[in-house]
Amino acid sequence: MPTRARERLVQAAEDLFYAEGIHAVGVERLLERSGVGRASFYRHFASKDDLVAAFLRERDETWRRALAEDVAARGDEPLAVFDALEAGFGDDYRGCSFINAMAEIADTDHAVYSLADDHKRAVTGYVDGLLAKAGYAEHAELAEQFVLLLDGAIVTAQRLRTPEPARRARAIAETLLANAG
Numbered sequence: 001m002p003t004r005a006r007e008r009l010v011q012a013a014e015d016l017f018y019a020e021g022i023h024a025v026g027v028e029r030l031l032e033r034s035g036v037g038r039a040s041f042y043r044h045f046a047s048k049d050d051l052v053a054a055f056l057r058e059r060d061e062t063w064r065r066a067l068a069e070d071v072a073a074r075g076d077e078p079l080a081v082f083d084a085l086e087a088g089f090g091d092d093y094r095g096c097s098f099i100n101a102m103a104e105i106a107d108t109d110h111a112v113y114s115l116a117d118d119h120k121r122a123v124t125g126y127v128d129g130l131l132a133k134a135g136y137a138e139h140a141e142l143a144e145q146f147v148l149l150l151d152g153a154i155v156t157a158q159r160l161r162t163p164e165p166a167r168r169a170r171a172i173a174e175t176l177l178a179n180a181g
Contacts, residue, residue: 085164
């Protein structure tokens, strides 16, 4: 069972890494934000990288669960993934924690990079399942295309600070589905 200190550290990591980036936030800042002492930090995490990994694992679980719930509420239609994203885009949107982590940790052999890659693969698998359930024969290829559109919308929404990229990506995805038959 996680301790309160561990939960506070992960929450501080989520807040700070999302707002400022992984490299910009040091252990001292994490300790200050969480109210956790250095010894307690190292009881729970061997390093900052271990905290980053814990943050990404929790973020993966909560983000994918929220996406699935939102899409289910919209009828489990494949295009609903774009509507779910649109709902999260706005003035304070700082992008995808996983895309941001991959950009900061460029070493593809790094555990953090691998966790971010695993997240993107899991999202692709989820979208593939939606498309297969909807009866698209080329569902695996369509899923890859959808995730490319999703990632593009995420990065563009981060730049523009508007939900419009999700609407544009959805329109492109509608064309893909219409052409898939």
